[in-house]
Amino acid sequence: MTWENWTIVSEFVLVSFSTLSSELQALLFLLFLTIYLVTLTGNVLIILVTTADSALQNPMYFFLRNLSFLEIGFNLVIVPKMLGTLIIQDTTISFLGCATQMYFFFFFGAAECCLLATMAYDRYVAICDPLRYPIIMSRRACAQLAAASWFSGFPVATVQTTWIFSFPFCGPNRVNHFFCDSPPVIALVCADTSLFELEALTATVLFILFPFLLILGSYVQILSTIFRMPSAEGKRKAFSTCSSHLLVVSLFYSTAILTYFRPRSSTSPEGKKLLSLSYTVVTPMLNPIIYSLRNSEVKAALKRVIHRTLGPQKL
Numbered sequence: 001m002t003w004e005n006w007t008i009v010s011e012f013v014l015v016s017f018s019t020l021s022s023e024l025q026a027l028l029f030l031l032f033l034t035i036y037l038v039t040l041t042g043n044v045l046i047i048l049v050t051t052a053d054s055a056l057q058n059p060m061y062f063f064l065r066n067l068s069f070l071e072i073g074f075n076l077v078i079v080p081k082m083l084g085t086l087i088i089q090d091t092t093i094s095f096l097g098c099a100t101q102m103y104f105f106f107f108f109g110a111a112e113c114c115l116l117a118t119m120a121y122d123r124y125v126a127i128c129d130p131l132r133y134p135i136i137m138s139r140r141a142c143a144q145l146a147a148a149s150w151f152s153g154f155p156v157a158t159v160q161t162t163w164i165f166s167f168p169f170c171g172p173n174r175v176n177h178f179f180c181d182s183p184p185v186i187a188l189v190c191a192d193t194s195l196f197e198l199e200a201l202t203a204t205v206l207f208i209l210f211p212f213l214l215i216l217g218s219y220v221q222i223l224s225t226i227f228r229m230p231s232a233e234g235k236r237k238a239f240s241t242c243s244s245h246l247l248v249v250s251l252f253y254s255t256a257i258l259t260y261f262r263p264r265s266s267t268s269p270e271g272k273k274l275l276s277l278s279y280t281v282v283t284p285m286l287n288p289i290i291y292s293l294r295n296s297e298v299k300a301a302l303k304r305v306i307h308r309t310l311g312p313q314k315l
């Protein structure tokens with residue numbers, strides 16, 4: 001195909017859930033709006049509580065606060081546009097808007113993978129090397145680990161997004177997804193994308209599989225240490241400090257790996273949308289709930305913050 005026959009694509013159309021009836025789309029809008037508000041409220045509360053309460057000024061809650069910031073960013077990138085496609089059928093997104101959404105999706109996604117690995121390392125040191133924990137996980141070390149996690153999102157987002165949108169798009173502009181994810185957008189390219197797909201696979205291994213293996217290795221050591229503890233109470237306390245993180249990791253990685261490591265033909269587009277919903281919409285909502293309900297320190301700190309804010313006479 002020659003340059004003269006190419007159609008310049010200035011915008012894309014997000015298919016989203018347009019195949020569903022208008023009534024069902026309205027129900028989905030209400031459901032996702034509720035989840036969105038719960039997600040924002042829950043993560044903001046986690047940030048406020050872990051910042052304001054003096055009992056939560058330790059590395060675990062410092063990283064949890066960073067995770068909440070990432071979840072808020074992740075949601076702001078994906079959900080508002082998806083809600084627009086459901087309620088007012090605003091399915092178009094500009095070329096630049098699609099590239100921007102994809103960039104920040106990659107950025108927050110890669111950063112979260114690395115931050116979850118950092119949080120696993122924190123739990124590993126706390127349980128397997130408790131005497132040196134204050135030295136290893138010093139304030140400076142925590143700041144450096146958090147900064148490295150955030151920074152990891154920049155190279156993958158920059159390389160992936162720039163490469164994808166430097167390809168020619170020949171005319172078809174319907175993205176069969178509810179946001180500008182890489183696979184459905186690259187399917188619209190009218191050029192050889194094999195080299196990019198190899199790079200994308202490498203990046204996926206580095207930023208999804210490699211952190212997952214680090215987390216897995218950390219928890220093998222953690223569980224081994226817990227099982228060697230002599231007292232049942234010590235085992236219970238040690239496991240309670242990492243159970244919330246382990247549950248969050250399981251939710252996030254199970255769906256992410258199913259989405260990006262399965263052959264293209266093995267999952268339908270609708271199935272991929274459902275998998276994507278789980279880690280872009282549902283998991284960010286569950287994270288603050290998991291850390292609040294399963295963590296007695298967070299629940300106690302939340303009560304103290306409410307007590308100081310409202311006063312004892314209003315409780």
